[in-house]
Amino acid sequence: KGALNVEKIRKDFPILKRKVMGGKPLVYLDNAATTQKPLAVIDAIHDYYTNYNSNIHRAVHQLAEEATKAYEDTRVKIAKFINARSTDEIIFTRNTTEAINLVAYSWGRANIKKDDRIVITEIEHHSNIVPWQILTQEKGAKLEYIGVGDDGYLKMHEYKKYLDSGKVKLVSVSHMSNVLGTITPINEIIKMAHEKGIPVLVDGAQSVPHMPVDVQKMDCEFMAFSAHKMLGPTGVGVLYVKRELLEKMPPFMGGGDMIKEVHKYETRYNDLPYKFEGGTPNIADVIGFAAAIDYLEKIGMDRVREHEIDITKYALDRVAQVKGVTIYGPMNAIDRGGVVSFNIGDIHPHDLATIMNDHGVAIRSGHHCAQVLMERLDVAATSRASFYIYNTKEEVDVFIEALSEARRLFKI
Numbered sequence: 267k268g269a270l271n272v273e274k275i276r277k278d279f280p281i282l283k284r285k286v287m288g289g290k291p292l293v294y295l296d297n298a299a300t301t302q303k304p305l306a307v308i309d310a311i312h313d314y315y316t317n318y319n320s321n322i323h324r325a326v327h328q329l330a331e332e333a334t335k336a337y338e339d340t341r342v343k344i345a346k347f348i349n350a351r352s353t354d355e356i357i358f359t360r361n362t363t364e365a366i367n368l369v370a371y372s373w374g375r376a377n378i379k380k381d382d383r384i385v386i387t388e389i390e391h392h393s394n395i396v397p398w399q400i401l402t403q404e405k406g407a408k409l410e411y412i413g414v415g416d417d418g419y420l421k422m423h424e425y426k427k428y429l430d431s432g433k434v435k436l437v438s439v440s441h442m443s444n445v446l447g448t449i450t451p452i453n454e455i456i457k458m459a460h461e462k463g464i465p466v467l468v469d470g471a472q473s474v475p476h477m478p479v480d481v482q483k484m485d486c487e488f489m490a491f492s493a494h495k496m497l498g499p500t501g502v503g504v505l506y507v508k509r510e511l512l513e514k515m516p517p518f519m520g521g522g523d524m525i526k527e528v529h530k531y532e533t534r535y536n537d538l539p540y541k542f543e544g545g546t547p548n549i550a551d552v553i554g555f556a557a558a559i560d561y562l563e564k565i566g567m568d569r570v571r572e573h574e575i576d577i578t579k580y581a582l583d584r585v586a587q588v589k590g591v592t593i594y595g596p597m598n599a600i601d602r603g604g605v606v607s608f609n610i611g612d613i614h615p616h617d618l619a620t621i622m623n624d625h626g627v628a629i630r631s632g633h634h635c636a637q638v639l640m641e642r643l644d645v646a647a648t649s650r651a652s653f654y655i656y657n658t659k660e661e662v663d664v665f666i667e668a669l670s671e672a673r674r675l676f677k678i
């Protein structure tokens with residue numbers, strides 16, 4: 267299929283025509299936080315509210331039929347996108363955070379006992395740390411952290427040590443770090459856990475949008491990701507759970523739609539996956555998500571990944587030439603996603619991001635909801651540029667020019 271036609275892609279994103287800061291072209295490099303939306307996604311949401319807005323699953327009028335079909339079509343598309351065995355294994359949540367919390371409250375509460383161990387890593391996002399802190403504190407269980415080296419790679423010998431304790435009951439790890447960009451050795455992590463009969467949750471928030479992900483090949487028990495990080499709307503996340511585990515899990519949110527029959531003192535729950543989808547869902551944005559999946563499928567995730575390796579390599583090479591810069595994470599673009607976190611001398615990242623913004627460049631500065639990692643790196647915060655399908659090398663050049671200007675301003 268050849269390389270991405272980025273200029274053609276950019277025409278599908280109205281926001282990229284925006285001027286900011288008194289007429290400068292927007293250079294949007296904050297894709298690890300959230301991505302921009304193609305017109306097809308915006309139109310799909312507008313079309314739903316304009317032509318077939320209705321609640322789903324229960325009414326028998328035509329609007330409800332159309333809305334239900336569109337909503338369930340998204341579930342079919344997602345199951346295919348991540349190669350799940352069945353749509354029954356796809357649960358819609360609000361975001362990755364809720365998906366991970368669902369596992370902690372439903373599977374976790376039923377399976378984690380006193381003195382059990384849950385293994386996570388030092389590179390996790392707070393949404394894959396705090397739910398496990400709450401659960402282990404409640405159960406008198408313990409969190410173990412796989413450390414990360416100065417090179418941005420996980421210390422797998424620590425992982426082996428934890429598994430050898432015989433006390434580990436769950437492993438929950440990011441597939442790709444939203445700070446370092448590190449792509450974790452997830453297949454090895456899962457293989458080692460399965461040798462001990464331990465289930466694995468994969469936080470796919472930064473990997474599903476950026477590379478081909480196949481849950482059957484990976485053989486993970488759980489996977490969580492968000493629509494807004496992959497051209498879709500905010501307010502929609504996905505939890506994938508292997509059917510054999512999902513069937514045994516108690517419900518998370520009680521209410522309408524997740525039931526078959528409710529009596530005064532007992533309820534029969536609905537079939538999978540509806541047992542885990544209580545209340546009126548975010549119908550419009552689930553429908554919008556389908557348009558995002560279609561868009562990515564048309565490009566192909568292999569080409570998305572190739573584009574990001576190419577632009578990340580270019581960015582790494584150019585950032586590394588800026589005097590006084592420290593780059594965090596693997597320097598090999600093959601071992602990381604399109605996320606480049608860095609600091610320049612002692613310029614505070616917020617000051618740096620402000621200067622970048624003066625140049626029309628949108629990057630993120632702060633702890634990136636990864637304060638355990640900031641402690642490990644011994645920094646309060648970093649600046650972070652993150653790329654997607656619509657970013658160009660010319661935009662990286664604008665980014666570098668702004669970095670150099672900041673360095674001159676701060677006399678680094």
Ligand SMILES: Cc1ncc(COP(=O)(O)O)c(CNc2co[nH]c2=O)c1O
Pocket residue numbers: 298299300361362363364391393394440442443444469471472492634635
């Ligand atoms: C690895 C990872 N896990 C979980 C989440 C939570 O996703 P949410 O529930 O959709 O918010 C994020 C979001 N990361 C970021 C959100 O803003 N800046 C970020 O880096 C993430 O990067």
